[in-house]
Amino acid sequence: MSRWDDLSEGAHKMLADFDELDLADIAASYGAAIQRVRALHRPVEHCGRTICVECSGWADGSTDSSPAAHPCATIKALDNQETT
Ligand SMILES: [Zn+2]
Known part of the structure; x- marks a missing residue:
């Protein structure tokens, strides 16, 4: 019994439609x-x-505002740095 077998029929269809091309598109737009x-x-x-x-x-x-230091x-x- 794999985790794939645990998924519903609807989940199988969704994952089958969600192919690598979609992932590449999502990554590119992100x-x-x-x-x-x-x-x-x-x-x-x-x-x-x-x-x-x-x-x-x-x-x-x-x-227009008080100067904010960069970064x-x-x-x-975005850089996963703590802001505090
Ligand atoms: Zn800024």
């Missing part, structure tokens, strides 16, 4: 989404500090 987040939260030099463009609201040499909490989360 990777692309992470790249878009990293592009938003890119570093920029501001007043001698490296800050996050997105978190600081940086544009045209000034920030910011979002980048640290």
Whole structure:
């Protein structure tokens, strides 16, 4: 008795439809989404500090919010780093 045999008929069908191509597509779109987040939260030099463009609201040499150091909490989360 394998774990496959324990699964329901519906689960067998779902897993059969979920082939390696789907997994590759999911991995690719997931990777692309992470790249878009990293592009938003890119570093920029501001007043001698490296800050996050997105978190600081940086544009045209000034920030809308208080400057947030880069890597910011979002980048640290993507890198599996503790944010505390
Ligand atoms: Zn950020």
